[in-house]
Amino acid sequence: MTITITAFERSPDRGKGLGRDMRVRWAIEEVGQPYDVRLVSFKAMKQPAHLALQPFGQIPTYEDGDLALFESGAIVFHIAEHYPGLLPDDANARARAITWMFAALNTVEPPIVDREVARYLEGDKPWYKERLTGVDERIRKRLDQLSGRLGDADWLDGEFSAGDLLMVTVLRRLEGSGILNEYPNLSAYIARGEARPAYKRAFDAQLAVFTAASSG
Ligand code: GTB
Numbered sequence: 001m002t003i004t005i006t007a008f009e010r011s012p013d014r015g016k017g018l019g020r021d022m023r024v025r026w027a028i029e030e031v032g033q034p035y036d037v038r039l040v041s042f043k044a045m046k047q048p049a050h051l052a053l054q055p056f057g058q059i060p061t062y063e064d065g066d067l068a069l070f071e072s073g074a075i076v077f078h079i080a081e082h083y084p085g086l087l088p089d090d091a092n093a094r095a096r097a098i099t100w101m102f103a104a105l106n107t108v109e110p111p112i113v114d115r116e117v118a119r120y121l122e123g124d125k126p127w128y129k130e131r132l133t134g135v136d137e138r139i140r141k142r143l144d145q146l147s148g149r150l151g152d153a154d155w156l157d158g159e160f161s162a163g164d165l166l167m168v169t170v171l172r173r174l175e176g177s178g179i180l181n182e183y184p185n186l187s188a189y190i191a192r193g194e195a196r197p198a199y200k201r202a203f204d205a206q207l208a209v210f211t212a213a214s215s216g
Contacts, residue, residue, distance in 0.1 A: 001065040002036055003028060005075075006050070007209065008059055009039040015210030016175075017203045020072040021060040023169040025205055027076045027162065029198035031083035039209060073105045073166065080162040087162055100156045100163025108146060109170045111138040116173065139179060147183045154192060168193030 005028070007021035021037075028035045044050055046057045053061040054070040062069040062078070069075050077098070080086035087094050114135045122128050146167075150156060155164045171190050174180050180187050193199055 002034055004036045004038055004063045006038050006040050006053070006059045006061045007206065009041045009044075009209075010213050011206070011210055015207040017206050018173055018175075019059065019206070020169075022202060022206055023072050023166060024060045024062060024075050024079075025202035026165055026169070026199050027079045027086060029201045030165065030196070031079055031085045033079075033083060037205070037209070073101060076162055076166060077101060086165065088159060093158060096157045097161035097163045100161065101166050104163065104166035104170045108142050108167065109173075111135055111142060112170060112173050115139060115177070136179065139174070140182070143179065143183050143186060147186050150185055150189060152185060154189075160193075160196070164189075164193060168199075 005021060005024050007025075008019055011019050013019060025035075025037075040050060040059060045054070045059065050061075051057055053063070053068050056070075058070075060070075060072055060075065062075040067078075069078055076086075087097050115132070118128065118131050118135055122131060125131070155161065156167065157163065168190050171180065171186060172194075175190075180190070194203070
């Protein structure tokens with residue numbers, strides 16, 4: 001059985017690879033598995049067939065034979081557990097890599113999502129500027145801490161892992177905000193992730209979807 005994931009038929013990020021299908025694509029590419037992508041429209045995401053796979057009407061989903069999963073973190077974790085290449089063999093190192101997966105999604109990503117929500121949904125509110133200032137303070141607090149922890153290491157804990165994969169995709173969501181310029185080691189960390197051949201294959205695949213949709 002070939003893995004099938006879902007992604008936006010028309011990504012609102014115009015091929016920048018900021019949707020959460022990107023992390024799933026990248027993980028599958030890192031472990032060298034073939035996969036198919038089923039593209040879904042915003043309308044189809046809210047229909048029963050998709051809701052049976054993703055109760056919140058979102059992408060990405062993951063299907064492999066009898067197994068159907070949702071939540072990008074759970075999907076990346078499943079891929080990392082199931083195929084070699086994204087988690088260390090040593091039990092303690094593996095537990096630490098999984099810890100970084102949770103840190104990326106539970107500690108670093110929330111204020112970054114808040115920033116996107118503020119920009120897209122609250123930009124016309126009279127309190128928008130104050131809100132953005134507060135959110136950016138929370139983001140900088142997390143980036144200060146993450147930057148301090150990473151120091152001049154290549155990856156967060158030894159070899160590249162699923163923890164780095166998720167952290168890089170989370171940090172990429174700040175591209176264009178200017179905030180990352182304040183953190184040269186985090187910018188270099190993102191660039192290292194983006195330079196991985198598996199990342200490039202994943203990025204090109206999602207970009208091809210946008211290009212095809214724009215020319216059609
Ligand atoms: N917790 C879930 C997961 O990790 O899988 C969150 C999934 C999620 O937010 N999916 C979004 C979605 O399906 C797409 S990725 N949204 C449609 C909906 O809720 O109706 C979020 C996203 C969207 C767009 C951009 N962008 O344009 O830059 C970036 C990220």
